[in-house]
Amino acid sequence: MSDPLAPYDAVLLLSYGGPQGPDDVLPFMRNATAGRGVPDSRLAEVSVHYRRFGGVSPINARNAELLGALRAELAARGSRLPVAIGNRNWHPFVSEALRGLADAGARRVLAMTTAAYGSYSGCRQYREDLAGALDLLAVGSDGATGRGPEADAAARVGGAGGGPVEMVVDKTRPFYNTPGMLRASADAIVAAYDELAAQGVPAEAVHLILVTHSIPVPMERGSAPGGGLGAESGAFDPRCPPSVPGSPPVREPGVAADLSTEISYVEQHLGLARVLLPVLAQRLGLDSPPDLDLAYCSRSGPPQARWLEPDINDRIAALAAAPEPPGGIVVAPIGFIADHMEVVFDLDIEARETAEALAMPYARAATAGTHPALVTSLADLLAERAAVARGESVVPTSTTGAGPFHTVCPDSCCRPSGGDHARDHRITRHSEEDS
């Protein structure tokens, strides 16, 4: 019997990666900031966050848990495909993961990111990582020496890996608008409200702040399939040449793609918020939904660059200074699916300290993690993408009414900045059947 995820022969979870010990911190930080205009002062500051946790990022353990849960769910659905993890900035790198899958016989891989929302960082940049890894694979290297042109060249000369392999990798759509994401977020926020209630702060007195990773304003403008606000008209920007020379435009078999409904990084969050808030009102017995309040954490980049605001700490301070301050604050990191460094440092340490200094009761909602509803939705998304690859008709579901996001990334998807085509890099090619 064929695998439910056929025609794919392997699944790859794409993630950011993080240091596994003190000696990894600096090289990891160099990878994470290489060529990205992050000042040395910020590199030093974030390195201290990692050292505070013994140089071990929590992201590796969280990703291992997700990998385990996804493997179990796929096995329960009758799939025998290997499921691996590959990271952008630390071992196992995407190149190492693909080499491992290739050595096990995989030639057509289905990739899914741990990023729930589409943006350059969460979508296109992973496709660039894949393109680089596929290049290494094609010349016969395992890429174990890491990223960057020099490392790549060294890996090629060293030839540590097996022989050259041609592989095709496809990627699933963002999953912020799946039922699992909604369910997991609602459960976590209700639990955080309960935590404050136990401290004597009733739900009516709580102010909810949804939090996500800040990104540069130009990246926000580029963060939609049509090239975002930077594109002049239409879903596809005719000025943007195919990223892979000679590749035909991407078409989705069986999917009536209305890309005009595709929305930017911020709009994706607001879309989830708009369906989440009424669910919360109902679950918490509130007369009206909590206010829609989205704040940002983990700003990076030089001080003069514009990033999405308000910062979560500034937002807490503003609420505390309001004429009628709330009785307590629930901070819900809906932008992240796991408790990695941005959550355990920026929210559990920094933002909590801000709230405590202002005598503001504070509870941080859990991330979705391995919530069974999320794992179900992730497996559904893999199945959906496999059906598209088989040429079957699929109707992608969306809880937000604003999607569904494209199942196959259009060429113009998630640019680093709204109008800056010169910065477009090579991205992975899709398989023949999709184009």
Ligand SMILES: CC1=C(CCC(=O)O)c2cc3nc(cc4[nH]c(cc5[nH]c(cc1n2)c(C)c5CCC(=O)O)c(CCC(=O)O)c4C)C(CCC(=O)O)=C3C
């Ligand atoms: C949108 C987004 C997500 C969510 C989507 C996704 O999950 O992918 C995300 C996740 C993560 N970001 C992470 C870590 C870092 N991000 C950095 C820097 C940056 N992030 C950016 C954006 C995002 N980042 C951007 C625009 C930069 C500026 C430089 C650049 O344009 O790339 C830096 C450099 C130092 C700094 O400037 O903070 C670090 C160390 C970790 C791992 C945490 C751990 O170890 O537990 C994770 C999951």
Ligand SMILES: [Fe+2]
């Ligand atoms: Fe980041």
